[in-house]
Amino acid sequence: MRTDAVRGHLDGLLLAVLEPGPLHGYAIITAVQQRSSGALELRTGTIYPALNRLERLGLLRSSWQSMGERRRRCYQLTETGRRGLAVERTQWQEFTTAIGAVLNPDPSPQGVT
Template sequence: MNPDAIRGHLDGMLLAVLEDEPLHGYGIIEALHRRSGGTLDMPTGTVYPALRRLERAHWIDGSWSTVGGRKRRTYTLSRAGRQELVRRRSEWIRFSGIVGSVLGGTT
């Protein structure tokens, strides 16, 4: 998939994969891959900076844990993040409907 097509939507997708359960960074990448039917292979260099940005915005909360002797950061969706996800979903539905109308070829 063209990375430009994702630009502007990554934050909403990250919030969406955290909606059901807390996940660590690699788990988030796996969830994006799985939920996209294998289409999205997001590099860590894209996902981790976005997670830090979402944490600074207080849309997600991160906490450190040690699993198997390795430290990892697990992220959960905050109350503000849930509100942001609702807003972004609404925005996406409106946007995708507009693009569908234009690209659908109907007059």
């Protein structure tokens, strides 16, 4: 899938994969890839700036966690992030309904009385 197809929807994707609980960056990339059956492949250069921006907006919070010898920054939704995810889902439904109506119009005759 084209990389630019994700543009405009990245925030919603990131918030959605963090809904079940905290994840570190690579796990976020993997979760998006798995949920999309491999159709969406995010790059680290794409998600980290977005995660930092979402954190500045108060939608996420992060903390450093040790995993063996490594330290990883883990991200999780805030309450504001959960509300933001609900808004993203509503906007996505409205968007897909509108696009679907154009791409797959109802074949029934219009204006027939």
